[in-house]
Amino acid sequence: MxxxxxxxxxxxxxxxxxxxxxxxxxxxxxxxxxxxxxxxxxxxxxxxxxxxxxxxxxxxxxxxxxxxxxxxxxxxxxxxxxxxxxxxxxxxxxQEGFNARYSVKGKVYIYRILNSHSRDAFLEPFVWRLPHKLNFSDMERASELFLGKKDFSAFTKRDDEDKNTIIELEEISLSKAEDLIEIRLRARSFLRYMVRRIVGSLVQLGMGKINMESIEAYLSRKRHCPYTAKAKGLTLEKVLL
Known part of the structure; x- marks a missing residue:
């Protein structure tokens, strides 16, 4: 076969x-x-x-x-x-023996935010459009908290908390071109809602509604992250074979 x-x-x-x-x-x-x-x-x-x-x-x-x-x-x-x-x-x-679930070596996600009151019809289906001005520098600094092997149970669906929630996030980087912010994340695997909740927490920080200590509290499992970025801004950009 x-x-x-x-x-x-x-x-x-x-x-x-x-x-x-x-x-x-x-x-x-x-x-x-x-x-x-x-x-x-x-x-x-x-x-x-x-x-x-x-x-x-x-x-x-x-x-x-x-x-x-x-x-x-x-x-x-x-x-x-x-x-x-x-x-x-x-x-x-x-390819004999290949299993899409277990054979891939990693995945790269990109989350796109259009930080503007303007609307671009060609971008709209693929971005979370946020008119509230974000502090990009603060978001960039806070993103470093997620790097490495961490317990991301606070960033997944509560039903999934009994699963293995230790994930090594190999890369998280932010870039900005005019009003378009891209957040790139790479790991071998991701938990459900993990990327969207990482982004959600960074956006809340960028708006000044939470601080670095809040994110540290999520990562230490003292609190569950309640912020989930919109699905439309997230793209599975690349599968590493």
Whole structure:
């Protein structure tokens, strides 16, 4: 049985996340329907991670096994002809033993904030637009608190707190071009809501509503972070293979 690996992208605006959910439009569900039309068999797709409703992916990796075998170029053309415009498959290859959940070496997320009263229609679906002026320097300094191996249980969903919440955040960097702020984070894995709550806490700090000690309290598990940045600003930028 060939093991197909897909590199795809999607705009998350009209999806209820990656994972199949009853009666909801999800990326995994739409992709599964298209592949089953092509192969005429039940397809079980494994994704590299779950993304929340409204979150985008510039790169996402998935894999599936089939009984039938198709040339990868023919399959690429066939699946893209069936998929809606908000999902695109960039590349397909066969790699035995590859598991999208366990074989990837890391992920890079970028969160984008448009710190302006102005609205750019081309950016709007992919940014959290905040008119309140943010102190970029304070946010940049505070971001260093998250680097390294930490317990991020205060930054995940409470239902997930019994899971392994020790994550090594290998990179967090902030950049600013005019009114557009980008926050880049890299790690082998992330907890649910982790990136959005890190960003949420940095935004609150940038607005002067919390201080460095508040973030330190979250990281020491003295308090749970109550701030979650909007999903639309988050993009899974790259999957490290």
């Amino acid at each position: 060939p093991n197909y690996v897909l590199l795809l992208s999607y705009v998350g605006t009209r999806f209820h996340g990656w994972q199949i959910q009853p009666n909801l439009r999800t990326v995994q569900g739409v992709l599964k329907q298209s592949l089953e039309k092509i192969f005429g068999e039940n397809i079980k797709i494994t994704g590299c991670c779950r993304t929340d409703a409204g979150v985008h992916a510039k790169e996402y990796v998935a894999n599936f096994y089939t009984i039938k075998s198709l040339d990868t170029e023919r399959l690429l053309k066939a699946v893209n002809s069936l998929l809606p415009e908000d999902i695109g498959v960039k590349r397909i290859w066969i």
